Amino acid sequence: MIEQGEQITRNDIKQNNLIRVLNLMRSSETLSAQELSAQLELSLPTITKNLNELIKLGLISPCEIKKNTGGRNSRLYKMLSNVHVAVGINITRHHISAVVINIKGEIIARTRIRQVFRRVEEYYRIIGNIVETVIREADVTDEQVLGVALVIPALISRDGQSTYYNGVLNETPVMECREFSQYLPYPTRFCHDGKAASYAESWFSHEPEDFFYLMISDSIIGTPILSGRPYVGINQRSGEIGHIRLVKNGRRCYCGKKGCMEAYCSTKELSSITDGNLAAFFALLQKNDEQAAALWDEYLHNLVIAINDVRMLFDCNIVIGGYLGEYMDPYLDQLYAMAVDEDPFTDIIDYISVCKYKTEASATGGALMYLDEYVQSII
Numbered sequence: 584m585i586e587q588g589e590q591i592t593r594n595d596i597k598q599n600n601l602i603r604v605l606n607l608m609r610s611s612e613t614l615s616a617q618e619l620s621a622q623l624e625l626s627l628p629t630i631t632k633n634l635n636e637l638i639k640l641g642l643i644s645p646c647e648i649k650k651n652t653g654g655r656n657s658r659l660y661k662m663l664s665n666v667h668v669a670v671g672i673n674i675t676r677h678h679i680s681a682v683v684i685n686i687k688g689e690i691i692a693r694t695r696i697r698q699v700f701r702r703v704e705e706y707y708r709i710i711g712n713i714v715e716t717v718i719r720e721a722d723v724t725d726e727q728v729l730g731v732a733l734v735i736p737a738l739i740s741r742d743g744q745s746t747y748y749n750g751v752l753n754e755t756p757v758m759e760c761r762e763f764s765q766y767l768p769y770p771t772r773f774c775h776d777g778k779a780a781s782y783a784e785s786w787f788s789h790e791p792e793d794f795f796y797l798m799i800s801d802s803i804i805g806t807p808i809l810s811g812r813p814y815v816g817i818n819q820r821s822g823e824i825g826h827i828r829l830v831k832n833g834r835r836c837y838c839g840k841k842g843c844m845e846a847y848c849s850t851k852e853l854s855s856i857t858d859g860n861l862a863a864f865f866a867l868l869q870k871n872d873e874q875a876a877a878l879w880d881e882y883l884h885n886l887v888i889a890i891n892d893v894r895m896l897f898d899c900n901i902v903i904g905g906y907l908g909e910y911m912d913p914y915l916d917q918l919y920a921m922a923v924d925e926d927p928f929t930d931i932i933d934y935i936s937v938c939k940y941k942t943e944a945s946a947t948g949g950a951l952m953y954l955d956e957y958v959q960s961i962i
């Protein structure tokens with residue numbers, strides 16, 4: 584029996600069909616009504632009605648005719664991909680990167696510069712210049728830009744307009760978005776870097792599923808993803824696994840506590856023997872350098888303890904992203920062999936994987952949030 588609050592109305596089904604047609608169009612080059620009908624298992628009249636609706640909303644357009652052998656020719660449809668775009672800016676302690684993302688999630692322009700973070704007007708002007716440069720490169724007008732996501736390694740207020748914790752950037756807790764956006768003539772907000780990267784990972788996997796995204800870079804952020812959406816928590820800081828204690832009275836963490844996972848498993852621990860260059864560390868490891876191999880072994884032992892904690896809490900898949908995700912593939916078997924010793928319930932580790940979306944995941948995720956909000960607002 585369906586409870587009263589759970590009744591699915593005719594309107595819900597109509598809207599759900601529209602979203603399914605739109606999502607398939609967003610992940611495809613061109614499709615005919617017949618192809619949509621077959622893939623979504625919806626009737627041809629339902630598909631046609633939804634296609635017309637999406638044309639009216641300015642999201643798709645009919646394009647060429649596909650010649651079918653032995654049958655009727657069919658009209659193809661495509662997304663009007665670049666009509667609406669959003670910009671994602673990823674701010675770290677030493678770099679600024681920027682992407683322009685279209686409604687299909689494609690990067691249509693990007694740049695990355697080395698720039699030490701400083702909370703001064705000159706820095707904000709540089710952000711303004713970078714955004715202007717990528718928008719020009721993307722060949723879109725100001726009106727097409729839905730917004731700019733300033734993705735930062737900080738804890739952020741619910742409205743995205745201020746921060747309240749800034750341990751990684753080594754700043755005072757409160758920073759206002761309006762400081763950063765004074766040279767940006769677009770809607771702007773802060774976005775948490777780990778949440779943004781996990782959003783991109785979930786978006787490109789196309790399946791709403793539950794997993795824990797473990798972003799391991801110079802700092803560590805976790806995000807629980809439930810049914811394809813980040814669970815953010817009461818204070819916007821769910822999944823802060825970097826600050827679980829791995830070692831009693833251990834190394835000092837930037838948060839002020841001792842023995843945090845952050846102090847043992849950030850990629851800075853690895854690149855500490857190669858002048859901060861992570862690629863150089865993995866090059867050494869590949870050459871079987873003894874020091875690198877010993878450090879890697881110790882590092883993985885600490886990492887699997889933290890991963891096991893996540894598995895015990897959530898019983899879900901764990902995806903490793905961030906800088907580490909870019910290098911982890913060849914070492915997964917080594918990680919599994921250690922993880923199996925931690926897990927009391929299984930002899931097979933089939934729940935740890937490496938992120939599929941690796942290119943500017945944080946900046947892309949921040950921009951995708953603007954695009955999805957826009958789509959939801961009009962359908």
Ligand SMILES: [Zn+2]
Pocket residue numbers: 825826836837838839840843845
């Ligand atoms: Zn800590």
